Amino acid sequence: MLFACVSQAETPDEIFSKAGAAFAKQEYGEAAYGLRALSAGNNWSHGAQHNLGIVEWRVARPGPAVLAWERAHALDPFDRNTIANLRFARSKANLVEPERLWFERYSEWLPAPAWLGAASLGLWGGVLLLVMPRLFGTRRADWHQGVAALLLAAFLLTTPAMMGLYTRGNAGVVIEEEASLRLTPTTEGEPLAKLQGGELARIERERGDYLYIRAEGDRAGWVKRAEFEKIWP
Amino acid sequence: MRAAPGSSIFARVRGSALVVLLASFAAAVAQQEPPIIRQPPLRIEVQPGSGPVRIGPNGVVPQPGATPVEPAASASFEPAEGRVGRPVEYRITITGSQRVMELPPPEAPEGLTITQGARSFSMQALNGQLVNMSTLRFTVQAARAGEFTIPAHTVDVGGKQVRVPAAQLIVRDAAPGEAVYQAARAFLDLPKRDFFIGETIRGRLLVPETPDEMPQYVQHVSKTSGAVLFKPTMRTRREQFTLDGKLRSGLVMPVEVTPILAGESSVNCELVVYVARTGVAGRQVGFTSQSTLVTPDVKLHTRLVPEIGRPAGFTGAIGKFTLGQPKLSATEIEVGEPLTLTVSLRGEGNLESVPPPELPDGAGWTAYRPTSQLQPDEDGDGVTKTFTFTLVPKRDGRKGTPSLPFAFFDPEKSMFVDISIPPLPVLVKPSPNAAATPADVKAEPVTPGEPPRTAEPALTGLAEKPGSWSGSPRLLLRNFLLIQIAPPVALLVLWAWRKRREHLAAHPEILRRRRARAACRRALADARVAVRRGDQAAFLNAGIGALREAAAPLDTAEAGSLTREEVLSRLRGDEAAARAARAVFESAEAARYASGTTAVPEASALMPELERAVKRLEVTT
Structure with a gap:
């Protein structure tokens, strides 16, 4: 068993390589085990999440596959392979293309660290350029003001993306096939609808082992926590 | 008419012989007549190959070769001491000229269960006569410890009442460390994985042998719960298998299980199994008996065959x-x-x-x-x-x-x-x-033009490099908020620094006093060092320096340019401190200008006074 014991001594890069080797030998279960362990250990990278999605798809788990590709897409929005795989999964599984709010789509233009860096630099760079000459007792030059205006404008441009990043934090994926959307957060809760594995939804409330989620088409109800996973846990 | 003497003797002898023969015949017929038995109808099992069996009432079979003897009975427990829950054998042995095929079980005392067991027959020579010995066995199981007695009772054997003597059984609880009675159990063995609706799962029903019960054969199997179709093969084999990591021996029956509903399901089934019980002596007790066994629940997680990636040629084969x-x-x-x-x-x-x-x-x-x-x-x-x-x-x-x-x-x-x-x-x-002609071919319906082809989405290849490792973006967001505290704090620090600078520029005496105090502390330290070294001149120099530095902040002049009078004028309110300062100054002048006859106080004596004067000057300034 290739991943019978993912020891602590193994680096994420080594586990990634072994998963690739297992995949090449069509040992998809083994590959999935290693990549899942990486993801669960908060060792995220675009490549690992992308490959995890492919492996999960191979072992016929569309929900976890879409989840992994959504994570990969969040880490690297420019990778066309990940976008293609998400399109492929939604086409094959007849999943509804989720409608995202405009600021969420905007936030997908760049990776989250880029938006955060730009916002920090824009705000504090502009403020410092305006304040520093006064603090150091020097005269505020024209270029100080020009650059400060540019930086503050950049900050203003990042604010919708920041809002998008915040709201995307509540988005998740149905990971179990035929997950029941219930009227009440109880085992005996009346099932309102079934959600397909791989469907995107947004968490609105949490209670015990249940999450109140809203999927595409305003299908809202309680699902078991085990049947739904946040894209950004 | 008189008969001849010879002929009459012959006729008398012949007549006597005829009477004897007739009597013998009558006696034989009377002996062979079946006795009247008042018992319920009996079931007699005839073994293949045993030939025709003449069965009399009460299951008694007359034996032609046996000598007519009075029937007698004995009864005993084997062994005479048993354990709670473990079967022992109760035997009734009947000797006589007939075989006794079956007897009703005796009345069981409270706490004992008696079930019909096996029987056996033999011919034995008893006092020079061949007699039949019928041994009828019963399986006895005690539910509690104690002494049990099956009282003497009579049984009807060939119309004769035969007394069966009482038999006593002592039953004890199992000794510490002694294994409890292990009844046969059954298990449903299925592969450990997720299953799919419609899949035919090949499993096994396992009935392992125990030290106390040996399964003989499975008579019937039925599913008792679970959303599955259950199909036993009824082809039971005795073989070795691994159960819970241990090698066991027993009956194995292949079964086929087909899940019909998605989700979690518990499956179990009920078996009717014939088992042979082993007694205390380690050999079979009584007949094989029927046991109903229920397998423990086996959890099945059943899924639908995925819709995605389902090829066109999939017709349901799993x-x-x-x-x-x-x-x-x-x-x-x-x-x-x-x-x-x-x-x-x-x-x-x-x-x-x-x-x-x-x-x-x-x-x-x-x-x-x-x-x-x-x-x-x-x-x-x-x-x-x-x-x-x-x-x-x-x-x-x-x-x-x-x-x-x-x-x-x-x-x-x-x-x-x-x-x-x-x-x-x-x-x-x-x-x-x-007459196939090109025209016929053309006559075939022309398929409408295909719609423009669109590229089917396809799965891409693997990423070759993992890229940079990080955590979830949520962690990044959390850290981002923490990091945002740093720039305002830095700005606040810069603002405070700027304000301080402006304040010091407006109040130069603060810096002057701070510098003077530092110089004063340095001079005092030098004075203490000089005291320790016994260097009188260095002490006086350092002492005067300390007094001047302590007095300087009140004056814009340099500390070194202050005269004795200027220093002493700062100590007008404190005569003792002024006296001490004066003593230091005078000692220094005496040491510098006197010819050596003037007595100069010791540095160690002057040091406390110097410190006192300096402290006083610092307070006033």
Whole structure:
């Protein structure tokens, strides 16, 4: 068993390589085990999440596959392979293309660290350029003001993306096939609808082992926590 | 008329013999007459090959070779001391000229259960006579410890009341460390994995032997719970198997389980098993008895066969199958002539319920509904299903048979496997009977123009490099908020620094006083060092320096330029401090200018006064 014991001594890069080797030998279960362990250990990278999605798809788990590709897409929005795989999964599984709010789509233009860096630099760079000459007792030059205006404008441009990043934090994926959307957060809760594995939804409330989620088409109800996973846990 | 003497003797002897013979015959007939038994009707089992058996009332079978003797009975427990829950044997032995086939069980005292057991017969010589010995066995099980007595009772043997003596059994609780009675149990053994609806799961029913019960055969199996179809094979084998990591021996019955609902389900079943019980002595006690065993629940997690990635040729086959070499009935045919394509599918799974693959439309062939035939393999481990397709070509030319898409779902790997039937080459000749002309060909309905092709989305390859490792973006957001505290704090620090600078620029005396105090502390430290060294001159220099530095902040002048009077003027309010300062100054002057006759106080004596004066000056400034 290739991943019978993912020891602590193994680096994420080594586990990634072994998963690739297992995949090449069509040992998809083994590959999935290693990549899942990486993801669960908060060792995220675009490549690992992308490959995890492919492996999960191979072992016929569309929900976890879409989840992994959504994570990969969040880490690297420019990778066309990940976008293609998400399109492929939604086409094959007849999943509804989720409608995202405009600021969420905007936030997908760049990776989250880029938006955060730009916002920090824009705000504090502009403020410092305006304040520093006064603090150091020097005269505020024209270029100080020009650059400060540019930086503050950049900050203003990042604010919708920041809002998008915040709201995307509540988005998740149905990971179990035929997950029941219930009227009440109880085992005996009346099932309102079934959600397909791989469907995107947004968490609105949490209670015990249940999450109140809203999927595409305003299908809202309680699902078991085990049947739904946040894209950004 | 008188008879002759010779003839009368003869006639008398002959008459006596006849009487004796008649008497003997009558006695024999009377002896062979069956006794009257008032017992319920009995069931007598006749073993094959035993020949005809004449059965009298109460199951008594007269034995022609046996000597007529009075029947007698004895009774005993074997062993005479038992354990709670463990079976012992109660025997009634009846000797006599007849065999006793069966007796009703005696009345059981409270706490004992008595069930009919085996019986045996033998002929034994008793006091020079051959007698029948019938041993009737009963299985006795005690529910509690104690002394039990089956009282003396009478049984009816061939119309004679025979007294069976009392028998006593002592039952004790199991000794510490002694194994409890282990009844036979049954287990349903299924593979450990997720299952799929419609899949035929091959499992086993295991009935392991225990030290106390040995399963003999399974009479009946039925499912008691679970959303599955359950099919036992009833082909039980005795073999070794591993159960809970231990090698066990017992009965194994292959079963087939087919889940019919998705989700979690618990499956168990009930078996009627005949078991042989082992007594204390380690040998079988009584007949094999019937036990009803219920297997523990086995949890099944059943899923639907995924919709996604389902190939066109998937018709519901779940398992592991291989395709045999397809065979054609001919390699050359004429248009309109039927051609038979035979394909065999072999493997493990739900082959019985798998419909044949469908011929795609518009393949240039007319296909009739295929037939299928299921045949178990010779080794009995698998099944072969043969599909027979009848195809009729519509047009002539060198062609291949149409490719028949077929795929199955491998439940262990959770993936579809495509085993489509490939095209086979066949030459289709024009039919001499049909006047096929190019016009006929053209007359075929023209398929409408295909819509513009759109690229089907496909799965991409693996990423070769992992990229930079990080955590979830949520962690990044959390850290981002924490990091945002740093810039305002830095700005605040800069602002505070700027304000301080402005304040010091407006109040230069603060810096002056701070510098003077530092210089004063340095001079005092030098003075202390000089005291320790005993260097009087250095002490006086340092002491005067300390006094001047302490007095300087009140004056804009340099500390070194202050005179004695200026320093002492700062100490007007404190006479003791002024006296001490004056003493230091005078001692310094005396040491510098006097010829050596003037007495100069010791540095160590002056040091406390110096410190006091300096402290006083610092307070006033």
